[in-house]
Each structure stands twice: as C-alpha cells, then as structure tokens.
Amino acid sequence: MTPFNRNFGQGGTRKAISPDMNWRELTKAGNIYEPGNSASYETGDWRTIRPVWNKDRCIHCLICWRYCPDASIISTDGKFDSFDYKHCKGCGICAKVCPVHAIDMFSEDEIDRQEEASKNEK
Amino acid sequence: MATLKELAKVEERFVGGHRLCAGCGHGISVRMVLNAAEDANVVVGCATGCLEVASTIYPYTAWNCSFIHSAFENAGATISGVEAAYKSLKKQGKIDKDFKFVAFGGDGGTYDIGFQSLSGAMERGHNIVYVCLDNEAYMNTGIQRSSATPMGADTTTSPAGKVVPGKQQPRKDLTAIMAAHNIPYAAQTAISNWQDVHRKAKKAFDVEGPAFINILSPCPRGWRYNTPDIVELVKKAVETRFWPMYEVENGKWKLNYKPKKYVPIEEFLKPQGRFRHLFAPGNEHVIKAIQKEVDERWLALLERCGETPELPPK
Amino acid sequence: MKNKVAITGNEAVAQAMKQINPDVVAAYPITPQTEVVQIFSSFVSNGQVDTEFVTVESEHSAMSAAIGASAAGARAMTATSSQGLALMFEMVYIASSLRLPIVFPVVNRALSGPINIHCDHSDAMGVKDAGVIQLFSENAQEAYDNMIQAVRIAEHPDVLLPVSVNFDGFITSHALDVLEVLDDETVKNFVGQYQPEEYLLDAQNPVSMGNFDMYDFYFEHKRQQVAAMEAAKKVIEEVGKEYEAISGRKYGLVDAYRLDDAEMAVVVLNSAAGSAKGVVDELREKGLKVGVLKPRVFRPFPFEAVQDALKKVKAVAVLDRAETFSTLGGPMFADVRTALYDLKNDIKVINYVYGLGGRDLRLEDVEKVFDDLANIVKSGRADKFVNYLGLRE
Numbered sequence: 001m002t003p004f005n006r007n008f009g010q011g012g013t014r015k016a017i018s019p020d021m022n023w024r025e026l027t028k029a030g031n032i033y034e035p036g037n038s039a040s041y042e043t044g045d046w047r048t049i050r051p052v053w054n055k056d057r058c059i060h061c062l063i064c065w066r067y068c069p070d071a072s073i074i075s076t077d078g079k080f081d082s083f084d085y086k087h088c089k090g091c092g093i094c095a096k097v098c099p100v101h102a103i104d105m106f107s108e109d110e111i112d113r114q115e116e117a118s119k120n121e122k
Numbered sequence: 123m124a125t126l127k128e129l130a131k132v133e134e135r136f137v138g139g140h141r142l143c144a145g146c147g148h149g150i151s152v153r154m155v156l157n158a159a160e161d162a163n164v165v166v167g168c169a170t171g172c173l174e175v176a177s178t179i180y181p182y183t184a185w186n187c188s189f190i191h192s193a194f195e196n197a198g199a200t201i202s203g204v205e206a207a208y209k210s211l212k213k214q215g216k217i218d219k220d221f222k223f224v225a226f227g228g229d230g231g232t233y234d235i236g237f238q239s240l241s242g243a244m245e246r247g248h249n250i251v252y253v254c255l256d257n258e259a260y261m262n263t264g265i266q267r268s269s270a271t272p273m274g275a276d277t278t279t280s281p282a283g284k285v286v287p288g289k290q291q292p293r294k295d296l297t298a299i300m301a302a303h304n305i306p307y308a309a310q311t312a313i314s315n316w317q318d319v320h321r322k323a324k325k326a327f328d329v330e331g332p333a334f335i336n337i338l339s340p341c342p343r344g345w346r347y348n349t350p351d352i353v354e355l356v357k358k359a360v361e362t363r364f365w366p367m368y369e370v371e372n373g374k375w376k377l378n379y380k381p382k383k384y385v386p387i388e389e390f391l392k393p394q395g396r397f398r399h400l401f402a403p404g405n406e407h408v409i410k411a412i413q414k415e416v417d418e419r420w421l422a423l424l425e426r427c428g429e430t431p432e433l434p435p436k
Numbered sequence: 437m438k439n440k441v442a443i444t445g446n447e448a449v450a451q452a453m454k455q456i457n458p459d460v461v462a463a464y465p466i467t468p469q470t471e472v473v474q475i476f477s478s479f480v481s482n483g484q485v486d487t488e489f490v491t492v493e494s495e496h497s498a499m500s501a502a503i504g505a506s507a508a509g510a511r512a513m514t515a516t517s518s519q520g521l522a523l524m525f526e527m528v529y530i531a532s533s534l535r536l537p538i539v540f541p542v543v544n545r546a547l548s549g550p551i552n553i554h555c556d557h558s559d560a561m562g563v564k565d566a567g568v569i570q571l572f573s574e575n576a577q578e579a580y581d582n583m584i585q586a587v588r589i590a591e592h593p594d595v596l597l598p599v600s601v602n603f604d605g606f607i608t609s610h611a612l613d614v615l616e617v618l619d620d621e622t623v624k625n626f627v628g629q630y631q632p633e634e635y636l637l638d639a640q641n642p643v644s645m646g647n648f649d650m651y652d653f654y655f656e657h658k659r660q661q662v663a664a665m666e667a668a669k670k671v672i673e674e675v676g677k678e679y680e681a682i683s684g685r686k687y688g689l690v691d692a693y694r695l696d697d698a699e700m701a702v703v704v705l706n707s708a709a710g711s712a713k714g715v716v717d718e719l720r721e722k723g724l725k726v727g728v729l730k731p732r733v734f735r736p737f738p739f740e741a742v743q744d745a746l747k748k749v750k751a752v753a754v755l756d757r758a759e760t761f762s763t764l765g766g767p768m769f770a771d772v773r774t775a776l777y778d779l780k781n782d783i784k785v786i787n788y789v790y791g792l793g794g795r796d797l798r799l800e801d802v803e804k805v806f807d808d809l810a811n812i813v814k815s816g817r818a819d820k821f822v823n824y825l826g827l828r829e
Contacts, residue, residue: 019652021656022656023655023656023659023663024660026653026656026657026660028535028596028660029533029534029660030647030649030653030657031643031644031645031647032643032644032647033634033641033643033644035643035644
C-alpha cells in the first residue's frame with residue numbers, strides 16, 4: 001500500500017486542507033469532496049462600497065437576489081433577509097437593479113470612520 | 123412561470139466565495155441557469171476560463187453539486203462522456219438516481235477552441251445542456267479578441283491603433299450555427315430579462331437531447347463600463363438589436379422580443395470603453411459598418427422567425 | 437476453458453474489450469487502429485456488450501469523453517494510433533493527473549511528417565512522460581493478455597492511472613496469429629466490477645474534479661502521481677501472477693530471454709523482440725552467449741528489473757524504434773543506460789535506432805548488432821553510441 005491517505009476528505013475525522021499539509025495528506029488529484037465549501041472562503045474584504053438595506057422601502061421583490069453574482073443576498077421564506085457581507089464584493093448591482101431604491105451603497109472607509117467615531121464617543 | 127419568491131427557495135448551486143471579479147456577468151448567468159434545474163441532481167462541466175479558475179481554487183469549490191473540468195477546448199466532449207456513463211450505468215442498473223448535465227464555456231471555449239468538441243457533442247445527440255457565457259473576448263488571459271468579439275472593439279489583440287480601429291471582422295453567429303445542427307433546442311438570451319433566461323434554461327434542461335443556450339455575459343474589465351450598470355447595458359444590447367433574444371425549437375425559429383422602436387447601435391457602444399475610440403473623428407465609418415451588420419442580421423432573423431420585415435429608418 | 441484461435445492483433449484486442457465489457461468506449465478511427473473500433477462497434481450494434489459507444493469527432497474528444505465517463509464512475513476505454521495519440525496528448529496527461537483508470541490500446545505507428553502509416557514507436561514515446569502506464573506486447577497473444585491485465589492494474593486503489601497497451605501497427609495489428617483466448621466468464625471474473633471511490637454520479641457525495649491548483653498544492657499532487665507510478669510496479673507483478681493462474685502465461689515487468697549467462701544482450705520492445713529471440717537462438721547454437729531483454733513495461737520504467745537482468749552482461753545494445761532528435765539516441769537508450777550506470781560494472785551500452793516508418797528489422801540487422809557487441813567486448817571499447825540500423829548511409 002502506498003502511504004497516501006485516500007480516504008482523506010471522506011471520513012469523519014478530516015481536518016481542513018491547508019498548505020502546510022504534505023502530499024500524503026492532500027486529497028487525491030486535487031478532488032474536493034465538500035460541495036460549495038468556497039462559502040468558507042471570504043471575499044467580503046474585496047469590498048470598497050457596501051450595500052445597506054433600507055427595510056422600510058423594501059418590497060421583497062428579490063430582484064437583488066436574482067442579480068447578485070455572489071449569491072450574497074440571503075432570503076428567508078421568499079423575503080429579503082440580509083446581506084452576506086462575508087462574500088459580498090460590493091459590485092453595486094443590487095442597488096442599481098432595485099426598483100424602489102431600497103439599497104444604498106456606502107463607502108467602506110466612511111463606514112469605518114463612523115464606527116471608529118461612535119466607538120470613541122462611548 | 124415561477125416567481126422569484128419560489129425560486130429563491132431552490133438550493134443555491136453556485137455559492138459565494140468564488141473569485142470572479144466583483145460584478146462579473148458569469149456569476150449572475152450561472153446562478154440563473156442552475157436555479158432553473160430546480161431540485162434535480164446536476165453534474166456541471168466547465169471549460170477552462172474565468173469561471174473555472176475562479177470557482178475551483180483548491181481546496182475550495184463554489185459548486186454545490188458534482189463538477190468536472192478537464193481542459194479548455196473539450197467541455198462538450200467531457201460532458202458527453204459523463205452523460206454516456208450515466209446512460210450506461212443506468213441501463214445496467216449500477217446507479218438509480220436521475221441526473222441532468224450542463225456544461226459552461228466562455229466564448230473562447232465555445233466559439234473558438236472548443237467549437238469542434240461542441241459541434242460533435244450536439245451532433246451525437248447527448249442529453250446535455252451547453253451554455254455559452256459570451257463576454258465577447260478571451261477575458262481570462264487578459265481581453266484578447268475572439269470570434270465573438272464585435273467589430274470595432276478594442277482588445278489586446280485587436281487594439282485600436284492609429285491605422286486599425288479595433289477588431290476588423292463582425293461576430294460569428296454561433297447560436298445560428300448551433301441551430302443548424304438541428305438539435306431540439308437552441309436559444310439566445312440576455313440577463314436583462316431574467317424570466318427569459320429562466321424559461322430557456324428550464325426548457326433546455328427539460329428537452330430530450332442536446333440543448334444550447336447563448337447568454338450575453340458582460341465583463342466589467344473587458345468592456346470597461348460602470349460595473350453596477352450591467353443590466354442596463356445588456357438591455358441596450360437587446361434594444362439596439364445587437365443581441366436579439368430568440369429560440370429555435372425543433373427547427374422552428376421564434377423571436378422572443380421585438381424592440382418597440384429603432385434604437386441606434388451607438389446607445390450600446392457609448393457606455394463601453396472598448397468602443398470609445400469609435401467616437402473619435404474619422405471612425406464614423408466603423409460605427410456605420412457595425413450598424414449595417416446589426417440591421418442585416420436583424421432582418422435575416424425576422425425572416426427566419428416569420429416576422430414582418432422592418433426597414434431601418436433612413 | 438481456453439480456446440485456440442487464429443485472429444489478428446486488432447481482432448484479439450477487440451475481443452478482449454468485448455470480454456471486459458466496459459461501460460463506455462469513446463474512440464475515433466485511425467490507421468492501423470481502425471479495425472478495433474469497427475469490430476467493437478459491431479459488438480455494440482449486436483448487443484454483445486453493455487457499452488455506451490461514443491463516436492467522437494476526434495481523438496482529443498475521445499480521451500476527453502473517456503475522462504468524463506471515468507470521472508462519472510464508468511469503466512471507460514478508448515483506442516488510438518500515431519497522430520491520434522499526438523492529438524490526444526493533452527488529455528492523456530490530464531487523465532493521469534485526474535487519476536482516472538482509463539485503459540486504451542495504442543496500435544503503434546510512426547508520427548507525421550512525412551505522413552507514414554506504418555509501425556514505429558514515436559507515438560508511444562511521445563507520451564512516455566505523460567504519467568500513463570505503458571505496457572508493450574510482442575504479439576497478438578500479449579496484446580490480448582495485456583488488455584485484460586491493464587484493467588486490473590489501472591483500477592487498483594494504489595494505482596488509479598491510465599494504462600496504454602502498445603502493439604505494433606500492421607506487424608501485430610493486421611497479421612494473423614494463433615493465440616489462446618480465455619472464455620468470457622473467466623475474464624469477467626478476473627476484471628471484476630469497477631468500484632470507484634468517488635464519482636460524479638454519486639448523488640449523495642458530490643465531488644468537484646479537475647480543480648485549479650496553485651503553487652501551494654500542485655507540486656504535492658504531482659508527487660502523488662509519482663507514488664502511484666511507483667506502486668504500479670508491484671501491482672503489475674501481482675496482477676501478472678494472478679493472470680498466470682488463469683492463463684498459464686507468465687507476465688512480469690520485463691521478459692528476460694536467455695540472459696542468465698549472457699555476455700551480450702539487446703534490449704528491444706514489441707514485435708522486434710521476436711526477431712531478436714530468433715537470432716539469439718541461432719547464435720546460441722554457434723556457442724555465443726547472447727540474450728534479449730524485452731521490457732513489457734516501459735512506464736513506469738522498471739529500472740530495478742533491467743539492472744537485475746543485465747547486471748552480468750558485458751555489452752548491451754538498446755534498439756529504439758523512435759528518435760528523440762536530442763542527438764543522444766532513442767528514448768529507451770537513455771533510460772537503460774541510466775539504469776546500468778550505478779552498477780559500476782563497466783557495461784558498454786550502445787544504441788541503435790531501427791525500423792522508423794515501418795522499415796523491417798531483418799535478421800541480418802540483429803546479427804550485425806551482435807557482431808558489433810562482440811567487437812566491443814573484445815576491444816573493451818565502444819566509440820559510437822548512436823547507430824542506425826537498416827538505414828541507407
């Protein structure tokens with residue numbers, strides 16, 4: 001038997017694959033056994049502008065959900081629920097396609113500054 | 123037609139955490155297409171390209187279903203093999219679940235290098251859906267012209283220079299070529315009309331035999347427009363008749379949308395950096411040539427679809 | 437039960453494919469492989485196999501479809517020759533890197549140009565470094581036997597690599613030969629049912645294959661492939677022993693013919709080994725200590741077995757039916773010479789390129805090689821490493 005651990009990625013005791021693993025520990029041929037595991041990779045820090053939901057205006061038409069390239073509009077029971085800021089890249093398409101202007105885009109820097117300021121006030 | 127409220131309840135098959143650029147048309151198109159497969163088991167095949175490299179960076183996959191990529195020019199052949207395996211194993215009782223098969227390729231992997239493989243797969247009649255995500259150039263390698271690049275476009279291998287004003291040739295009409303394979307279903311659609319994309323994707327999954335869908339899938343970097351304006355821009359492609367929405371079902375051509383009024387091609391060209399040079403003095407003839415091409419193709423399409431021919435205003 | 441039959445190499449291989457009864461075959465016809473595809477098509481048309489036969493539009497698509505099918509969980513095969521293998525090259529490399537156990541006969545034919553349809557090994561040598569296991573066959577019997585064993589080798593959990601079964605175009609593929617075929621049931625039991633560990637059509641466990649590897653993982657995945665190749669040597673020998681039990685025919689990594697006390701040896705692949713053995717028998721009668729080493733496996737290169745077989749000889753001639761244009765002789769020469777280097781026995785190793793584009797290897801040619809070796813042994817000097825056999829100088 002070769003030492004290569006071919007059950008890796010299928011058993012119950014696996015750990016997340018990381019670049020410090022040797023060739024025996026990685027999955028065979030680079031196969032990925034966890035469908036949709038890119039959810040654990042965050043692209044939210046790419047964002048320079050942030051969509052913010054205006055609850056009062058939203059009519060829950062979910063056009064934003066339809067047009068999000070990053071599946072970052074979370075809906076519950078057919079209604080807008082929240083933004084997935086872990087993955088939202090801030091492309092601004094949702095704000096643009098919203099028929100009732102219920103999404104506003106804010107500069108991340110500006111939001112950071114405001115958060116900093118409010119922290120200092122406290 | 124299902125409502126968005128219903129469709130949003132379908133399990134997401136192309137999840138966040140992929141590395142496509144912010145605002146990439148591919149993310150939108152792929153989500154729309156896979157959403158139409160509803161709760162079926164799906165195997166996705168993919169040609170090398172932006173979508174593939176951005177969605178499967180080891181050890182992460184954005185595909186919430188089985189997925190295979192093998193090379194650039196062979197998404198058609200690879201997914202045929204998967205489908206043949208399914209038929210064989212099903213027939214022998216080695217598997218019991220039902221599956222649907224879809225392959226995605228960019229215009230490079232579909233119009234050009236993967237053209238033969240796609241043609242073969244369509245001709246052999248596999249029960250597959252092939253979706254071309256047409257962003258009109260080789261974007262993954264840095265915006266080189268393809269046979270899908272429109273005339274006049276400035277790309278890195280058809281640069282707008284002092285003597286040559288961008289790409290010299292008009293686009294290849296791939297959707298018509300696919301329809302000429304006499305497959306059960308070939309269609310062209312645009313994300314500006316999500317209902318149209320959904321309906322066509324659903325039909326493509328439902329028909330017995332091969333189906334082909336061509337989706338205009340803008341690239342913010344390659345086309346150089348304001349990223350959030352994607353839907354508006356695609357709408358302009360449809361309204362100017364540059365990208366007509368039509369379908370060919372069992373040999374019957376049908377126009378799905380007829381713009382109410384004549385919108386000149388400049389409306390589509392103007393917001394895009396790749397066409398900026400065409401608006402400089404001396405390049406008017408290129409815009410004229412693009413318009414002529416669009417008008418002629420529109421007329422030919424109307425005729426194929428049995429619509430009343432309309433002449434462009436003088 | 438064994439049956440003696442008189443069939444061609446192509447018929448024998450098609451017969452083996454029928455008995456293996458793969459789930460999917462994707463192939464494109466090319467001389468001299470064409471008959472394999474034609475005969476197999478008739479098995480499909482007549483319902484003699486369960487195979488889904490994909491009549492692809494090119495060899496590139498043939499291997500691509502085989503990759504799709506194998507990844508989906510099917511036992512998949514293709515078959516090709518020459519330009520077909522060259523066109524397929526990209527996908528052969530990928531089949532190996534995806535660790536897919538695709539078995540495919542390669543009916544060896546010269547590569548263009550100029551275009552030539554006859555036998556040499558330039559096609560096979562073009563993929564020698566693509567991560568595919570390469571078995572070589574002296575005659576139709578070996579081609580048939582190798583096909584059946586190839587399935588077990590490819591699918592062994594320690595291996596999981598594509599296996600090509602090489603045999604000489606026209607010489608073996610089209611010549612009528614008498615061979616023994618196993619009965620269907622024996623083959624069926626021997627190859628068993630393919631049970632992939634992970635596959636696309638596993639609805640409960642979706643898998644993502646052919647993913648994008650960066651510099652942080654690619655190297656490790658290549659290393660895994662090397663480990664599989666290394667493991668293949670042992671597996672090939674084990675499968676060979678099992679096959680001997682059902683067929684009575686012995687198969688290892690190399691075939692050492694009259695080498696035990698030999699002073700001079702030729703190393704040669706495929707059908708030419710038959711001619712070389714004939715010459716060795718003649719020369720032995722004259723009292724010369726000569727032998728033949730025929731590698732059955734060229735990739736992985738069985739260097740331990742080659743060392744073991746040749747360690748006592750004084751001079752070796754490697755006969756290559758392919759050029760490398762490196763000006764360092766044929767592809768097998770470099771490997772054999774490397775294997776013998778560490779023995780420090782001062783074995784003289786020279787190279788002959790022969791038979792390109794289907795030129796016959798005459799018995800006189802082999803006799804000349806042994807003459808040359810005798811002179812080298814006598815003088816203790818080998819001045820010319822690269823020689824051409826049967827060429828008009």
